[in-house]
Amino acid sequence: MYDRILVPTDGSDCADLAVEHAINLADQYDAELHVLSVVDARDVSHSAPAISPQQVEQTLRERAESVVSDVADRAKDAGVADVVTAIEPGVPDDVVVDYASENDCDLIVMGTHGRTGLERYLLGSVTERTVRRSDVPVLTVRSHEEEAEEE
Template sequence: MYQDVLIPTDGSDGTRRSIDHGMAIAQQFGATVHALSVVPEGPLGTLQNDTAIAAADRAVERVEREAARKGVDVVTAVEQGVPHEEILEYADEHDVDMIVMGTQGRTGLDRVLVGSVTERVVRMADVPVVTVRLTENVRIDDADEATRIAREALAEEDGSLDPAEITVLEEPHRTSASWIVPLGTATDTVHVHVDAVSGEARTATRPE
């Protein structure tokens, strides 16, 4: 039924849940995931800069890594323009069967903008649009608990590490729905992201 699923993403916690849902749909139907990030342009002028482009690249790369981990075919793209217009144009040009979007992005103005983009896409799209709301039911609200989970996840991933011997390099900090825990081992520095709702942990960066 669905051969091509489009997941617009800005790399924020709000879009992470839409990525999870989009991946699950793609796995169920053997579909290809299209990860799209848009560097915004609007009535106040171009918001394009090196930082924005780099963030967009990282956002689609995150989806690409997740797709590879789950064995899902993936196509990535970074476009510049008015976000809802670029999403709709991409869906049309690539014969997308479904769009999966978050209703909330980053906090503040970006959060409002992402909600507005989703609303426009829902109203104007010719294909089904699945919207995924960022839950507010935060379960991991303590830095010590996030650190414990991050240590255990890193030790399990490596196989040769003792959680008690992993050093906390900086105080963990929380974004809208995940903890970022900087950890150090004898040979490496790692940032582990702990989902504040599910408790799921993943290694975010592993510098050479």
């Protein structure tokens, strides 16, 4: 059913829940797992004046490398044979949609971020924009906090 599963991650708790689902699905379907972290261009361009954009980008890239390496290790420990890691610069939803298309991924597994109020109205969310723009199915995984808020 699934040959290549993409899991974008930023290392957050919500993304980690999506990682668990993606690893389980990749193991179940013997699928190749693509682990992607995006170095958000907006974070680099809005850095503090005392810190150079290059320093910010380097710090974000190092964090991304740590996150994808950790996920790859977890996937291999869970029995996923084929794991591909990638770190890409750019706007997250653009990068996720393009990466899925360019790598023939047939499922994207993402955490929701549960934005509410004005922030969500103004910015939307990476997950919402990805769902709207993706040509492949997007499985969204809610955080425990979001589930608790609805109860």
